[in-house]
Amino acid sequence: MTSSLIPSRGTEIEITEEQQVDDVHRLITLNMGPQHPSTHGVFRVVLDLEGEVIVNARPVMGYLHRGVEKLFENHRYPQIIPWTDRTDYAAAPNNNLGLCMAIEKLCGVEVPERAEYFRVILAELSRISSHLLWLGTHALDIGALSMVLYTFREREMILDLFDKFGGARLTTNIMEIGGFTRDIPDGWLDELREFVKIFPSRQADYVDLLSANPIWLNRTKGIGIITAEDAQAYSLTGPMIRGSGVAYDIRKARPYLVYDRLDWEVPIGENGDTYDRYLVRMEEMRQSLSMIEQCLDQMPSDGPFLARESNYVQPPHLASQYNAEDMQRHFVWTIKGPRPPRGEVYVATEGPKGEIGFYIISDGSSVPYRIHYRAPSFVNLQILPKLAQGAMLADVVALIGTIDIVLGDVDR
Amino acid sequence: MQEQPSGPARQEPSVVVALRERFPEAVEEFNIYRGQLTVRIRPADLYAVCVYLRDEPEWRFTLLADLCGVDMLRLRDQPRFDVVYQLYSVEHNRQLRLKAGVDEWGSVDSVTPIWPGGDWQEREAYDMFGIIFDGHPDLRRILLPDDWHEFPLRKDVAQEGNRLEADRWLSQQGVPIRLTE
Numbered sequence: 001m002t003s004s005l006i007p008s009r010g011t012e013i014e015i016t017e018e019q020q021v022d023d024v025h026r027l028i029t030l031n032m033g034p035q036h037p038s039t040h041g042v043f044r045v046v047l048d049l050e051g052e053v054i055v056n057a058r059p060v061m062g063y064l065h066r067g068v069e070k071l072f073e074n075h076r077y078p079q080i081i082p083w084t085d086r087t088d089y090a091a092a093p094n095n096n097l098g099l100c101m102a103i104e105k106l107c108g109v110e111v112p113e114r115a116e117y118f119r120v121i122l123a124e125l126s127r128i129s130s131h132l133l134w135l136g137t138h139a140l141d142i143g144a145l146s147m148v149l150y151t152f153r154e155r156e157m158i159l160d161l162f163d164k165f166g167g168a169r170l171t172t173n174i175m176e177i178g179g180f181t182r183d184i185p186d187g188w189l190d191e192l193r194e195f196v197k198i199f200p201s202r203q204a205d206y207v208d209l210l211s212a213n214p215i216w217l218n219r220t221k222g223i224g225i226i227t228a229e230d231a232q233a234y235s236l237t238g239p240m241i242r243g244s245g246v247a248y249d250i251r252k253a254r255p256y257l258v259y260d261r262l263d264w265e266v267p268i269g270e271n272g273d274t275y276d277r278y279l280v281r282m283e284e285m286r287q288s289l290s291m292i293e294q295c296l297d298q299m300p301s302d303g304p305f306l307a308r309e310s311n312y313v314q315p316p317h318l319a320s321q322y323n324a325e326d327m328q329r330h331f332v333w334t335i336k337g338p339r340p341p342r343g344e345v346y347v348a349t350e351g352p353k354g355e356i357g358f359y360i361i362s363d364g365s366s367v368p369y370r371i372h373y374r375a376p377s378f379v380n381l382q383i384l385p386k387l388a389q390g391a392m393l394a395d396v397v398a399l400i401g402t403i404d405i406v407l408g409d410v411d412r
Numbered sequence: 413m414q415e416q417p418s419g420p421a422r423q424e425p426s427v428v429v430a431l432r433e434r435f436p437e438a439v440e441e442f443n444i445y446r447g448q449l450t451v452r453i454r455p456a457d458l459y460a461v462c463v464y465l466r467d468e469p470e471w472r473f474t475l476l477a478d479l480c481g482v483d484m485l486r487l488r489d490q491p492r493f494d495v496v497y498q499l500y501s502v503e504h505n506r507q508l509r510l511k512a513g514v515d516e517w518g519s520v521d522s523v524t525p526i527w528p529g530g531d532w533q534e535r536e537a538y539d540m541f542g543i544i545f546d547g548h549p550d551l552r553r554i555l556l557p558d559d560w561h562e563f564p565l566r567k568d569v570a571q572e573g574n575r576l577e578a579d580r581w582l583s584q585q586g587v588p589i590r591l592t593e
Contacts, residue, residue, distance in 0.1 A: 062555035069540070070564055074571045105446055232474040232502060235529025246502060248475075253505050343445040346498050346509060348477065357478050359496065363487060372480035372496075379478075382532045411555060 027055060030393070034063050038141040038397040041407025045384070045400075049393060057388035057396070059381065064411035072371040076337030077103055078177060078314070080371065085171035087375060088409040091130035093122045093162070094351040096175040101256065102347035102358035103177050106340045107312040115179030115306065116257045117299035121192070122162075122174060123257075123349075124288040124295075128199075129158040130352035130404075131281050135206065138278075138401035143215045147206065154202050157195050164188055177338065178313030179306040189296065196293050203285060210278075220275040224387045224399045227272060234383045238354030238376055239284065240403065243269035243277035250350040262294045274402040281404075312338040337366035353377050353404050377409035425449050427471065427508060435461060450509045458512045459521040465499065465508070466526055473499035473508060476527035481537035484513075485567040492516040493543050497523065519544035522551075540565035557581070 033044035042063035048056040068087060072080050084095035097119055104111060111119075132151040139147035159169040164185055166174040210216045226236070231244040241248050249266040251259040267283035269276030307313045313333075315323075320330035342364040348357040354376030363369040380403050387399050424432075428442050428451060438457035443450055453461050465473045478498040485492060491513035499508045514520045522545035523530045534545045535554040542563040545551055553560060561577040562569055 062553075062557070065555040067564060070571055073565075108446070229474075233528050235476050235527065235533075237475075237477070248502050254507075344450065345446050345448055346478065346507075348498075355477060357498065359478065359480060359498070361482060369487070370482050372478070372482075374478040374480075374498075378532065378536075379529065382529060 032396065034060075038137075039400055039407075040137060040405055041410075043400070043405070043407055043410065045388075045396065047388070047393065047396065052393050054388045054391050054393060054396065057385045059384055061381075061407070062411050064407050066412065068412045069371060069373060072373070073368060076366045077340070077368065078333075078337060080368070081175065081177075082171065082173045084373070085173055086408060087373060087412055088130075088351065088353065088356075088377065088406050089170050090133050090406045091126045091352045092170060092172045093126040093174050094130075094349065094356060096173065097123050098347065098349045098351065098356040098358050100175045100177055101349060102345055102360050103312075103338075103340065104307075105345045105347050106343060106360055106362055107177075107338065109178050109307050109312050111179050111307055112304040113258070114300045114303045117295045118180065118184065118305075119175065120257050120259065120262075121292050121295050121299075122165075124291050125158050125161060125192075127288050127352040128285050129155045131285050132158075134281065134352075134401075134404045135278075138398075138404075139210065139216065141397045141401045142219045144210060144213055147209060150202070150205060150209070154195075154199060161188070161192060161195065164191070176306070176314065179304075181306060181314060181317050183305055192292070193296065196289060196296070199289055200286070203282070207282070217275070219395075219398055220278060220402075221273060222271075223274045223391070223395055224402055225271060225273045226383065226387070230383070230386075231272070234386070235379050236354070236383060237380070238351065239277055239280045240354060240380050240383075242266065243280045244272035245269055250348055250355060254348075256349065258295070258298075259291075261298065262291050264291055274398055277402050312340065339364060339366045348374070351376055353406070353409070354380055373412060375409045375412055377403075377405040377407075378412070381405050381410055427451070427465075430468075430470065431461060431464075434464060448507070448509060450511060452511045452513070455512045455514065455520050458510075459523070459526070461510070462497075462523050462526050471501060471506070471508075472503040473501045473506075475500040475502055476523065476529050476533075477507075479523070479530050479533035479537065481514075481541040481543050481565070483541060483565065483567045490515065491518065493518075493541055495520055495537060495543060514543050517542070517544070519546045521546050522548035524548050539563070542566070 028049045030047045030049055032047055033039045034042040044060040046058040046060060047054055068083050071083055081096055081099055084099045085092040088095055132155040136148035136151035162172050163169050165188055166172045226244045228244045228246050231241045231246055245268050247266045247268050252266050264287045267280050269280050306316050315326040315330050319326040340362045342362055344361045346357060346359040348355045355374060356376060357374030359372040360368055361370040384399060384403060388396055428439055431439050435457050438454050438461050440452040440454055465471045476497060477500045480496050482494040482496060484494055493514040495512050495514060497510040512520050522534055524534060525547060532554060534548055535551060537543050538551055539553045539556055540563060561581065562574055564573055
């Protein structure tokens with residue numbers, strides 16, 4: 001029964017003549033996934049093995065495909081934001097930010113300074129939470145079982161912060177076109193300061209747990225080496241390209257929001273192996289935390305939180321409850337939706353896993369003509385067959401872990 | 413479809429000038445919207461232009477950031493599809509968007525031999541639109557099942573797709589439930 005539900009995806013397992021004749025060097029085909037705990041979702045790799053060495057790896061995906069791009073085309077612009085939560089569900093605010101920035105670029109909306117600072121705070125918190133998920137599960141896959149208990153403890157604090165501001169932990173739907181419609185709740189920033197205070201010591205604990213762990217070191221050092229040329233040729237972005245020594249970070253290369261006002265560095269690796277990517281992501285968490293700290297200091301305590309741009313931006317919730325004109329505006333905005341001008345933009349932001357790109361073509365109506373979502377997990381995963389070739393079977397788990405995929409993002 | 417900057421004194425961006433010099437026929441048109449440059453390339457020249465843009469020290473677009481298809485059915489007559497390439501140069505920190513038109517069931521040169529990162533993105537464009545990429549090493553569906561009956565992101569396919577066909581496919585897979593009456 002279960003097998004009959006799956007078969008039509010890449011099940012064409014070919015046995016060559018060579019394999020049939022020569023029994024000693026016969027390749028064994030091993031099916032890993034789609035229900036495998038260390039594929040982080042429903043991802044499947046068909047592996048051709050010679051002994052324990054991988055000759056060929058064929059990724060098969062699409063089990064979680066929901067056709068979000070078709071859904072994007074059939075919803076009005078503000079209705080699309082919740083869909084982006086469900087692509088990379090481990091870092092929803094980053095996706096919300098990517099889409100909102102693309103729509104704002106298309107419409108030419110200027111976001112107030114205070115909202116920009118707060119967006120940076122949310123994006124960096126979400127980056128830390130995504131990296132914590134990655135660190136816990138990556139270590140769990142490789143054999144450091146206790147790691148996940150500690151990283152999830154801190155991740156829970158971040159999700160609680162999202163919950164208190166936006167009302168949801170994972171599918172946050174936390175940003176709006178033009179800024180935020182709700183203000184920061186009382187005490188939220190103090191809670192964030194508390195997190196900023198305790199997180200460095202907790203991160204030092206992670207390092208203590210892993211840095212002297214021989215299993216961790218043996219299974220990450222020298223595994224999955226990517227050269228700087230390969231990283232660019234395979235369109236890798238995010239920590240994957242930086243682990244190979246290419247200092248490409250969109251926040252530095254084309255600063256958006258207030259990243260150019262913050263003092264931070266782009267960590268890069270030297271050898272391009274799994275261990276270097278671990279170091280890069282660990283340092284990124286430190287940098288993110290320092291960015292949050294700086295934002296807390298620099299953020300204006302008062303001021304507009306939402307752009308006043310009547311055509312494209314909804315009025316603040318409170319205003320639309322007390323003010324007739326704003327209520328009408330809110331009604332029209334909700335029923336008809338904003339109508340961006342005709343044109344096309346591609347806006348890329350730096351997500352925790354790589355470049356989150358939204359390519360929007362508008363035909364002047366309230367529904368986008370086409371939105372293409374450039375999913376970092378999907379593009380980064382392309383290098384897996386190359387990395388797996390010649391590696392040991394057990395390394396596949398480390399390789400999938402180091403690419404840091406979320407299957408909602410791969411399959412969309 | 414885009415808003416063109418008006419006036420005869422429209423400055424040609426340097427990359428367009430260089431492309432016109434090197435490939436006289438290649439640049440069909442270009443436009444700038446919100447500061448982003450889009451260059452439409454004649455499909456016959458696409459491969460040579462991409463190789464030039466990647467290898468020329470002046471440009472070095474070594475990273476194919478994104479590749480996607482667009483169905484232009486409701487916006488123009490011919491050709492039916494556009495393939496959109498977002499290039500990035502790490503060395504010069506520059507972005508460039510290329511476009512090439514493709515007819516229905518027509519084909520365009522694959523850029524996978526130039527940027528291996530184009531592999532899955534071209535497969536996705538094939539999967540969603542039925543755009544055929546010449547020279548692609550392994551052009552199969554990637555997100556949908558291999559024997560799926562339609563190209564879902566085409567504008568003439570409804571959001572819910574062809575449900576009769578989908579049900580037929582499900583029953584072939586041995587799924588006992590039927591979704592439609």
